[in-house]
Amino acid sequence: MLKLENIDAYYGYIHALKDVSLEIKEGNIVTLLGANGAGKTTILKVISGLMKPQKGGITFGDKSLTGQSPEKIVKFGIVQSPEGRQVFPELTVKENLQIGAYTQKDRKEAAKSLEKVFAYFPRLKEREKQDAGTLSGGEQQMLAIGRALMNKPKLLLLDEPSLGLAPLIVKDIFSIIREINRQGTTVFLVEQNANQALSISHHAYILETGKVIHHGPAQLIRNDPKIKQAYLGGH
Template identity: 60%
Template sequence: MLKVENINVYYDAIHALKDVSLEVKEGEIVTLIGANGAGKSTLLKTLSGLIRPKNGTIEYEGKSIVKRKVQAIVKAGISHVPEGRRVFPTMSVTENLELGAFLRRDKKAIQKDIEHVFELFPRLYERRKQSAGTLSGGEQQMLAIGRGLMAKPKLLLLDEPSMGLAPLLVKQIFNIIEMINKEGTTILLVEQNANMALSIAHRAYVIETGSVVLSGDAKELQTSALVKEAYLGGA
């Protein structure tokens, strides 16, 4: 579904991504783990068209998306849930969800998808008329994921969905991510909670200072001594 080959991204003189290659197959959850500043968020921004790589190729469903505009990438079926939630604080929960469907014209289907988001996140239904800025951190994360789903993506890019959340909420969010995947959405997950990410992913990539240093089956990486020592708090 997604094939990235040898992309390089710079912020002025800083070489943020160095010859990064990865692929995501349809139906998978693929996770990208690594320390803060390793380049994980930069990669997602590059895939969604917010940043242009200096060179390298990005193919989605067999076609290059390197020069496509953000709206065209969303329309093609890639939705990006950014780090930090980025909900619109003065708009209601429902209005935020409607905004996620801004490229769609099928009003009945949009309403049906809003109802489905409320089924996934009953708390959002309870808060549907509230301003998004009044929600708790966990509720805002639910809303950010729900808004991402409103574009009807085939591939969902999730950036640090567990950041700043209590352990119980983290478990709930990850259960929902698994459910979304089982319903047919392919997921590329960037996550600092490596143990949790590897527990639900099919495959994983480890990124350090802008380079992919390890990749493979998620369960195998979870038992790797190198990964345990660096990201899982020792053996």
């Protein structure tokens, strides 16, 4: 579905991504693990067209994404829920979600998307007239994911969806991500909560200082003693 091949990317003189290749197969949840500063968000920026790689290519199905604008990439069906949620605090929950449907010209389709989001997140339905700035952190995260889903993505990019959330809310968020995937959306998940991410993923990549150092089926990675020690707090 999505392929990155030999990607190099720089911030000025800083070599942020070094010969990165990865593949996301249709229907899968793929997790990208790595410490702060490893280059995880840079990979998302490259996929979304917010950053141009100096070397390498990106393909989505039969389309080349290299050099495409972020707007065009969204229209191809790749939508990102950003780190830190970034909801519009003075707009209501419903208005935030409607902004997410800006590429949908058909109002009936947009209304269907809204109902689907409310089915995933009943709490948002209860608070649809409330200003987004008054929601809890977990509810704002649900809203950010819901807003991305309003675009009916083929590939959903999630950047640190569990960041700063209480463990019970994290469990809820991951169970909803799994359900979104079950209903047909491919998911690329960037996470520091390695245990939770690997528990719902099909495949995983590990990034260290801009390089992919390991990848494989998520359950094998989860049970690898070296990876447990480095990323999962195990011995």
